[in-house]
Amino acid sequence: MVPVDYYIALSAILFTIGALGVLSRRNPLIIFMSIELMLNAANLAFVAFARVYQTFSGQIFVFFVIAVAAAEVAVGLALIVEIFKTRKNINIDEMNSLKG
Amino acid sequence: MTPPVNYLDFYTLLPYLILTVWACLLLFVDAIFIPKTSKGITALLAAVGLAGALGYSITQVGIPPASGFNRMVALDGFSTFANILLLASGLFGVALAYGYTRRMGIERGEYYTLLLFSVSGMMLMAQATDLIIVFLALELLSIPLYVLSAIARKLDSEESGVKYFLLGAFASGFVVYGTALIFGATGTTNLALIFVQAASGGASILLLTIGAALLLVGFGFKVAAVPFHMWTPDVYQGAPTSVTAFMAAGAKIAGFTALFRVFTTAFPAIAPDLTNILWVISALTMILGNVIAISQSNIKRMLAYSAIAHAGYILMAFVPYGNSAVAPTAVAAGLFYLVAYAVSNFGTWGVVIALEKAEGRGLEINDYAGLSKKYPALALAMTIFMLSLIGFPPTLGMVGKFYLFRSAIAGGFPGLAIIGVATSLISAYYYLRVVVNMYMKDGDPTVEREPWLGFTAVFTAVVTVVVSFVPQILFLLASTAVLKSY
Numbered sequence: 001m002v003p004v005d006y007y008i009a010l011s012a013i014l015f016t017i018g019a020l021g022v023l024s025r026r027n028p029l030i031i032f033m034s035i036e037l038m039l040n041a042a043n044l045a046f047v048a049f050a051r052v053y054q055t056f057s058g059q060i061f062v063f064f065v066i067a068v069a070a071a072e073v074a075v076g077l078a079l080i081v082e083i084f085k086t087r088k089n090i091n092i093d094e095m096n097s098l099k100g
Numbered sequence: 101m102t103p104p105v106n107y108l109d110f111y112t113l114l115p116y117l118i119l120t121v122w123a124c125l126l127l128f129v130d131a132i133f134i135p136k137t138s139k140g141i142t143a144l145l146a147a148v149g150l151a152g153a154l155g156y157s158i159t160q161v162g163i164p165p166a167s168g169f170n171r172m173v174a175l176d177g178f179s180t181f182a183n184i185l186l187l188a189s190g191l192f193g194v195a196l197a198y199g200y201t202r203r204m205g206i207e208r209g210e211y212y213t214l215l216l217f218s219v220s221g222m223m224l225m226a227q228a229t230d231l232i233i234v235f236l237a238l239e240l241l242s243i244p245l246y247v248l249s250a251i252a253r254k255l256d257s258e259e260s261g262v263k264y265f266l267l268g269a270f271a272s273g274f275v276v277y278g279t280a281l282i283f284g285a286t287g288t289t290n291l292a293l294i295f296v297q298a299a300s301g302g303a304s305i306l307l308l309t310i311g312a313a314l315l316l317v318g319f320g321f322k323v324a325a326v327p328f329h330m331w332t333p334d335v336y337q338g339a340p341t342s343v344t345a346f347m348a349a350g351a352k353i354a355g356f357t358a359l360f361r362v363f364t365t366a367f368p369a370i371a372p373d374l375t376n377i378l379w380v381i382s383a384l385t386m387i388l389g390n391v392i393a394i395s396q397s398n399i400k401r402m403l404a405y406s407a408i409a410h411a412g413y414i415l416m417a418f419v420p421y422g423n424s425a426v427a428p429t430a431v432a433a434g435l436f437y438l439v440a441y442a443v444s445n446f447g448t449w450g451v452v453i454a455l456e457k458a459e460g461r462g463l464e465i466n467d468y469a470g471l472s473k474k475y476p477a478l479a480l481a482m483t484i485f486m487l488s489l490i491g492f493p494p495t496l497g498m499v500g501k502f503y504l505f506r507s508a509i510a511g512g513f514p515g516l517a518i519i520g521v522a523t524s525l526i527s528a529y530y531y532l533r534v535v536v537n538m539y540m541k542d543g544d545p546t547v548e549r550e551p552w553l554g555f556t557a558v559f560t561a562v563v564t565v566v567v568s569f570v571p572q573i574l575f576l577l578a579s580t581a582v583l584k585s586y
Contacts, residue, residue: 008284015277022270031266038273045280053287061232061289065276068239072272075243076265079250083258092266095259098334 007048014041028080028090032073039069105169112168112175115157115183116223122149123216130209139207143198146212147191150219154187161577171290172230178431181581182226182357185439186350190219192446192556193346199550200342200453206252214244214251215346222354229365231279231289231315234358238275238322241354242268245347249339256460260338267331271321278314281307282366291365298369309370313377315362322355323411326385336404341456344400345449348407349442356414356438360431363421371422378419383519385412390523393530399452399465402530406489409527410441416520417504420511428582430511433503435578436571440500440564444488447560451482454547454557462545468534469543478547479538481561486531488564491524496564499571 014037021034043062050058084090110117126149130142157180165176193215201207221240228234246268250261283289285307286297297303320328336344367374389409396402414437417430455462455471472479488497501524505517537543567574 028262028266035269035273039276042276042280049284058283064232071243072269075246079261079265083262086255086258097255097259098338
């Protein structure tokens, strides 16, 4: 059996990759994928810890996270499509009409 | 074996349920029965729902605390206080939106439904005593706000919606991962049980501290604390002004109520570490928000940086949260200041909306020149709000700051109080610049005359001044609200 520490280490690595992706990428779709990676890293950690404690509550949290992430996808993709229709471009470096 | 859910559980969530059910009904009624030309009826119905839930919440003041759904939510003095404040904010949000959306050609029925859903998320946040519910509430309040920011479907509005969405989702990633680590450290997501586990030494303190810090990142985004404030100016500027007014008050109240409850209930055991982090965040937020606000020429951006600065002031009182002798007063001071901030905030944004023209004109601070000659009452109201935001007597903001500084000093952080006073002095420069423009420069501003806008400005101005003479009543209410939750 694989020790639980490995799962936690993997989830920490995935979370870090996701966070770095959000900070370094310039396409909102890729940024959004990185955010999903962060959420799924948390899901992996939840499931691993739920196994340690022999409790279901961690697994149930994962279902909540998946459902909420789906709701976020619906809103997020709609926003990105909408801004693409307005400006024919979704690069966030060019989203600079707001500044002071 | 945990007991099954019964009707008493639903009773603890009743204020939230009233609003959510009303919002769902409104969604259908608006889509089927209300014609496109008379969306004012939807605004009225939304206000009725908010007022109904508000009336019910007011009857709940002083009842003994109760928890429901296996201690997932609580209905206590703290959450009732927050619910009343949030529902009142929702009412102001509708009042400001009613004329503004019509004038700007963005009047849609779903605006009010989304606003109701967002308020219900904020209320759930104040009632949550389990990290699962905190996360759900956070998303329930945020997702409608992302849509509302982009609802004008113009370039600025959409840009602000996308930015708010990406950074908000990023922040909720931190909240979820923080919750996962806390669950890993303690084996539970219930706030009270986390405290028990941490105090009994049965938890990994390192994992718990990292988890709490990640939660702090997520909440920091919501309340716009430095260094998680980058989205604030752009989103506040690009979103329709009525949305900005609502989110500036509502999201801040919700974020702080969650922060107060989660940290004081679950994390007193790791307070020494977190206090240091909170100290730095609070000081940076006060300094950066106030200093950058000086250079702004757009009033929406200036108020965005002012919102950042005010998050710092509220955090200041909360820095010594682990000290159980100070924590209740600190939270009471925070709640008091949230009321003061919400009142001045809605008044200020009401004036901004009155002066705003189509295509984003009328939003420069120079556009306020000469306001006092043509509209003396409006200029006087704006002056009161600016003085309240500086913390100058006789306004609610002054009393609120006094309580915050007092509890920071009582908690053993006079340095923070000094930074607070110094940055308040800096803030006088940019707030008073608006007043100078209104009274000492010549100009020809035109103002929209809308009854609800006028009502909001007058009402909030009167409250700001009158309550400042009898602040003990409100502070007592905030203190009793807090004591019941411990």
